[in-house]
Amino acid sequence: MRYLLRGLVAIGTLALAGLAIGAASGATDPRMAVNVTSATAVSAVARLTGAVDLAATGPFTAVDHRYYAVDGKNVHANVDAFTGAIRTLALLANAPTGTDVAVAKADAAASAAAFLDAYGISTAGLSATVKFVDHGSMTEFVVTYERRVNGALVPDTRSVSINPATGAVFGLTTFSRVYVDPPKATITLDEATKAGLDVAGMTDGQLVHSDLVVTFDAAGAQLLVWRLELVGSDGGAAAVQVDALSGAGQLLGRG
Amino acid sequence: MRRVRWVRRLAAIATILGLSLTAFAPTASATMYSPPWADIFGSTWNNLNTIPAATNFYNNLSSTYHRFLNQNSTATTAMGSAYAQSDAIWADFGHGNAGFIQFCSPPNGATCSTSLSANSGVGIGCGSPNDCLSDYPTQIHHIKYMLFAGCHTAIDANSGAPNAGNLVKQAVYTEGVDSALGFRDLIYFGAPGTGGEIWGTNDARYLSQSYTVNNAAFTAAQDVQNANFGWGGGYDTFWAIGGGTKVMPAAYGS
Numbered sequence: 433m434r435y436l437l438r439g440l441v442a443i444g445t446l447a448l449a450g451l452a453i454g455a456a457s458g459a460t461d462p463r464m465a466v467n468v469t470s471a472t473a474v475s476a477v478a479r480l481t482g483a484v485d486l487a488a489t490g491p492f493t494a495v496d497h498r499y500y501a502v503d504g505k506n507v508h509a510n511v512d513a514f515t516g517a518i519r520t521l522a523l524l525a526n527a528p529t530g531t532d533v534a535v536a537k538a539d540a541a542a543s544a545a546a547f548l549d550a551y552g553i554s555t556a557g558l559s560a561t562v563k564f565v566d567h568g569s570m571t572e573f574v575v576t577y578e579r580r581v582n583g584a585l586v587p588d589t590r591s592v593s594i595n596p597a598t599g600a601v602f603g604l605t606t607f608s609r610v611y612v613d614p615p616k617a618t619i620t621l622d623e624a625t626k627a628g629l630d631v632a633g634m635t636d637g638q639l640v641h642s643d644l645v646v647t648f649d650a651a652g653a654q655l656l657v658w659r660l661e662l663v664g665s666d667g668g669a670a671a672v673q674v675d676a677l678s679g680a681g682q683l684l685g686r687g
Numbered sequence: 688m689r690r691v692r693w694v695r696r697l698a699a700i701a702t703i704l705g706l707s708l709t710a711f712a713p714t715a716s717a718t719m720y721s722p723p724w725a726d727i728f729g730s731t732w733n734n735l736n737t738i739p740a741a742t743n744f745y746n747n748l749s750s751t752y753h754r755f756l757n758q759n760s761t762a763t764t765a766m767g768s769a770y771a772q773s774d775a776i777w778a779d780f781g782h783g784n785a786g787f788i789q790f791c792s793p794p795n796g797a798t799c800s801t802s803l804s805a806n807s808g809v810g811i812g813c814g815s816p817n818d819c820l821s822d823y824p825t826q827i828h829h830i831k832y833m834l835f836a837g838c839h840t841a842i843d844a845n846s847g848a849p850n851a852g853n854l855v856k857q858a859v860y861t862e863g864v865d866s867a868l869g870f871r872d873l874i875y876f877g878a879p880g881t882g883g884e885i886w887g888t889n890d891a892r893y894l895s896q897s898y899t900v901n902n903a904a905f906t907a908a909q910d911v912q913n914a915n916f917g918w919g920g921g922y923d924t925f926w927a928i929g930g931g932t933k934v935m936p937a938a939y940g941s
Contacts, residue, residue, distance in 0.1 A: 494914045508893075508906050510913040520909040524902045529931060565923075568841065568855065568868075569930035570901045589917050593905075605909065607917040633734065640873065647916065659918070661873055667784055668733055669838055669873045671881065671920070685875030685882065685920070686735040687782065687838045 461652035463609070466491050466498055466513040473500035473511035476518055480551050480604075483507050496648060517606060526600035528570040533596040537562045540573035540599065544592035547601045548577075555590060564596070571596050572603070582616045584644040584656055584676075614646050614656040617676035624658035624674040631681035632670035637662040640669070644676060659684075717829045718768065719939045723775035725752040730759050730781050730791035732800060737780035737876050740836065740883035744778055747888050749895035751937035752776060761816035762790040762803040772826045775939045776834075779803070780876070780887060783837020783869075786810055786844025786852040805857040808848025820857045821849065828863030831932060831940035832900060836887065841869030841926035859928040865940035866900045866929030874921035882911045882920035894934050901930030 470488035477486055483504040490500040491513040498513040506525040509518055535543075541562050548555055558577035565572050573594040579586050588611075593603030619627075625639045641661040649655055657673040664670070669687035674680070725748055729741025738758050745756040752775065757765070764770060771777050782789040786809030787802045804810025806821035813819035820827075827833075835841070835854045844852030850860055858867035876883030889910045893903035904925040911922045932940075 496916065499913065508909075510910065520913045522902070522906045522909055524898070524906070527902055527905065566926070567901065567904075567930070568926040568928050570927075587916060591917075603905065603909065605912055605917060607912075609916075663873070666733060668735060668782060669875070671873075671875045683878060685878040687873050687875045687883075687921070 459651040461496055461648065461650060463497050463514045463652060464493070468500070468511070468513050468516040470500055472516055473502055473513070476511055476516055477502040477504075477507065477509045477521065480518065480521060481507050481523060496650075515608075517608065518604065519606060521604040523600075523602045523604075526595055526598070526602035528572060528595045528597060528602070530597065531566075531569065531571050533564075533571065535573070535594065535596050535599045537564070537573065540594040540596070541575050543594050543599045543601060544575035547592060547604075548590065553590065553606060558588065558590065581613045581646075584614045584617070584646050586614070586646045587611050587648075609648070611646055611654055614654075615677070617644055617656060617658070619658070619674065619676045619679045621658060623679065624676065625660060625662075627674045627679050627681045628658070628660040628662055628670075628672040631672045631674070631683050632662055632664070632686075634662060634664040634670065637664040637670070647673070717826050718773045719775075719829055720753065720773060722751055722753045723831075723937050723939050724773050725754045725776035726757060726765070726770050726774050726778070727754065727776075728757045728760055728765055728779040728781070728790065730789065732782050732789060732791050735782055735876060737782075737836070737883065740876050740887035741778070741780040743884050744780070744834075744887040744891040747891035747895065748776070749935060749937060751935075759791045761801040762818040763801070763815040765790055765803065766818045766820075766823060766827075768826075771830065772823070774827075775829065775831045775937065776934060777827075777830050777832075778834035778836065780836040780883065783835060783840040784844075785839045785842035786848075786854065788835045788837040788840050788854060788869075790816075803854075805844065805852045805854045806849050809844040809852035820854065820862055823862055825863075827858075828941070829939040830858075830864045831866065831938065832894070832934050833858045833864045833867040834890075835867065835869040836874070836883070838870065838873045838921070841871050841924075855926060855928055863941075864929070866927060866932035868900060868904060868925055868927040868930070870921055870924050871926050872921040872924040874924075882915070882922050885911050885914050886922045897933055897935040899930060900927050900932050900934075904930075 486504040488500040491498040500511045502509040509521040555577045575592045577590040587609040591605045656676045671684040727745045729738035787804040801816040850856035855867040858864040875881045889907035908922040
C-alpha cells in the first residue's frame with residue numbers, strides 16, 4: 433500500500449509538472465522532489481549494465497532536477513531522482529580506443545535500436561539520425577532520436593553512442609518530460625537574435641547556432657524558447673535563450 | 688606547503704633574471720618535482736569569468752599532484768619555468784579561438800587579453816606577455832595532460848602554419864606533450880548548469896579516478912548534458928590527441 437501511494441503521488445506530481453504552464457513564479461519545479469531511493473537508482477543501472485559493483489551518491493541538485501550519480505568499474509550514470517530514469521550512462525569498457533571504423537552508419541543505427549529495444553527504452557514517435565563524430569584520437573557514431581512539433585524540439589530525446597570499431601554501445605542519454613505540444617513561435621528568429629544580442633550586451637554580434645526548443649522554468653512551467661549562440665565583435669561568445677512567445681531573454685553563459 | 692611555494696617564487700624570480708640575461712632564448716630544460724606539479728589557470732575578460740571552472744578543476748584533481756590555482760596570469764607566466772616547464776598537468780580555462788587561448792593580467796583592460804598561440808603563424812605573436820607553444824621545443828614535453836578549455840581551441844587556425852596552427856596538434860606533435868585536449872565548437876562558462884563549471888569539476892574527478900583523457904572528457908560531457916536536459920553546451924565536441932593517456936598514478940609524462 434505504501435508503494436502504491438508513493439506511486440500515485442509520483443504520477444500526480446509528474447502530471448502537474450508537465451501541465452504547469454503558468455505556474456506561479458517563485459514556486460519550485462515539482463521535479464525537484466526525490467521519489468527514488470539510491471538502491472533503486474543502482475538497480476536501474478545494474479539492469480542495463482550487468483555491473484555488480486555499483487554504488488550511488490546523492491541525490492545532487494541541478495538546475496531543473498535532482499539526481500543520483502551511480503558509479504562502478506567502467507560505468508558512470510546519472511539517474512533522475514524524481515522518475516528513476518537513467519539520464520546518462522557511460523559504458524567505458526566498450527569505449528573506442530582509436531579511430532578505426534569497421535561499422536557502417538546503418539549498422540550503428542541498428543545497434544542503437546537493438547540496445548534500446550532490449551532494455552525497453554521506447555523510441556515511439558521519434559525520428560533517428562546518425563552522425564559520425566571525430567574526437568581526434570577516438571571517434572563515435574551518435575544515433576539521436578528526437579521529435580519536433582511546430583519546428584520545436586520537444587523534451588523527449590535519446591542518444592546512443594556507438595564504437596565505430598566494434599559496433600558496441602558505450603554511451604546513452606535519455607531525456608523525457610511530460611509536455612504539451614508547443615504552439616508556433618510568435619517571435620521570429622531575427623527578433624529573437626536582436627533580443628539575444630541585447631541580453632548578451634553585444635551591439636554587433638553574429639548568430640552562430642540556433643534552435644527552437646521546449647524547456648521549463650524554475651517553477652516547472654513549460655516554455656518555448658529560441659536557444660541562440662552568438663559571437664561578438666571582440667570574439668567573445670554568449671549562449672542565450674529568448675522566449676519564442678514573449679521575447680524575454682536570459683543569458684545562459686559566455687565563452 | 689609554505690616551503691614549496693617559497694621555492695616556486697624563487698624559481699620564478701630566477702626565470703625572470705634568466706630571461707633578462709638570455710634575451711629571447713628559452714630555458715633549456717624542464718624541471719620535475721615530487722609530487723608532480725599541476726598548474727590550473729582561470730581568468731576574467733570582459734564579462735567572461737572562467738575562474739570558477741578552473742577552481743572546480745583544481746579542487747577535484749587528485750591531491751597526489753601538487754596543485755596550483757592561478758588567476759589572471761599572463762600567457763608568458765603560464766609557460767614559464769615555474770609553471771608549464773615544471774608541470775605534469777597544465778590546464779587553462781579561458782576565451783579561445785582557432786589557434787590560441789587567452790590569458791589575462793589584472794587589471795582588466797588593455798593588458799588583459801594576453802594569448803598563448805600554437806605558433807607564430809597564428810594569433811597575435813609570441814612576444815611577452817603573449818607566448819607561443821612553438822617557443823618551447825624541449826621544455827614542456829614532460830607534461831602528461833595539457834588542457835585548452837576554450838572555444839574552438841582544437842580547430843586548425845591556418846593550413847599554412849605548422850601543425851595547421853592547432854594548439855592540440857602543436858602541443859603533442861611538436862612539443863612532445865603526452866596528451867592535449869581542446870574543443871571544436873563554442874563552449875560556455877558562468878551560469879548555473881551551463882557547462883564549464885560542471886565539465887571542469889568532472890573532467891578532473893574522472894581523470895583522478897584513472898579514466899583515460901578521452902573517457903574522462905566523454906563522461907564529463909555527459910554530465911553537462913545531464914545538467915542541461917540533453918544540451919551539450921559544446922563540451923561534447925572535445926578533441927584530443929593522446930586520448931588514451933591516464934594521469935594516474937601521478938607522474939610526469941614521457
